[in-house]
Amino acid sequence: DIQMTQSPSFLSASVGDSVTITCRASQPIRTWLGWYQQRPGKAPKLLIYAASGLQSGVPSRFSGSGSGTDFTLTISSLQPEDFATYFCQQANRFPITFGQGTRLEIK
Amino acid sequence: QVQLVESGGGVVQPGGSLRLSCAASGFPFSNYAIYWVRQAPGKGLEWVAFTSNGGRNENYADSVRGRFTISRDTSKSTVYLQMSSLRAEDTAVYYCARDRDYGSGSYFSEYWGQGTLVTVSS
Numbered sequence: 169d170i171q172m173t174q175s176p177s178f179l180s181a182s183v184g185d186s187v188t189i190t191c192r193a194s195q196p197i198r199t200w201l202g203w204y205q206q207r208p209g210k211a212p213k214l215l216i217y218a219a220s221g222l223q224s225g226v227p228s229r230f231s232g233s234g235s236g237t238d239f240t241l242t243i244s245s246l247q248p249e250d251f252a253t254y255f256c257q258q259a260n261r262f263p264i265t266f267g268q269g270t271r272l273e274i275k
Numbered sequence: 276q277v278q279l280v281e282s283g284g285g286v287v288q289p290g291g292s293l294r295l296s297c298a299a300s301g302f303p304f305s306n307y308a309i310y311w312v313r314q315a316p317g318k319g320l321e322w323v324a325f326t327s328n329g330g331r332n333e334n335y336a337d338s339v340r341g342r343f344t345i346s347r348d349t350s351k352s353t354v355y356l357q358m359s360s361l362r363a364e365d366t367a368v369y370y371c372a373r374d375r376d377y378g379s380g381s382y383f384s385e386y387w388g389q390g391t392l393v394t395v396s397s
Binding site: 214264266 | 321325336375
């Protein structure tokens with residue numbers, strides 16, 4: 169199975185800050201990487217697909233990059249609604265696997 | 276608009292069975308892969324099962340293989356997850372999700388239901 173490791177697990181930032189979350193795959197997955205946002209009590213929401221594709225309706229302050237084993241999600245100019253938990257997910261092969269999550273909290 | 280509505284969750288004893296349903300609407304049901312993803316209380320996301328757009332292909336997480344079965348009924352636009360030999364560690368909110376891409380799919384989940392809670396406890 170492909171293991172997905174996110175860092176950091178917890179991140180504290182202020183409104184207006186820019187933050188970066190990283191995700192590392194245990195083996196190369198080309199660009200088969202997605203990022204999801206989950207707010208408490210809600211279903212996950214797809215933000216980024218194929219490493220850098222911005223999902224329709226997602227603000228442009230969200231961006232993704234990377235290929236192979238190392239990926240990043242960057243959120244520029246944090247807004248209050250961005251404080252949530254973020255998960256990466258590999259879509260290269262079954263079993264589909266997720267990172268453990270990064271909780272982004274307001275400083 | 277695309278909607279996925281899960282139902283069938285509840286409390287079940289260890290070793291018991293439960294069938295979850297995911298009623299889909301707002302898109303051509305037969306043309307999209309569907310997933311079940313679960314989340315134990317306070318934990319991360321775990322992919323559980325996959326059914327391809329035409330229903331010919333399935334895949335399961337090792338943790339549920341042999342105990343869970345995914346199926347789809349095109350006439351009802353509904354996907355099911357039959358769960359048996361349930362264990363305490365199966366306790367979670369179960370989400371169904373639709374693939375982002377038409378056809379064979381991308382394995383990215385674009386639309387999600389609200390989730391249904393399964394609690395395995397004596």
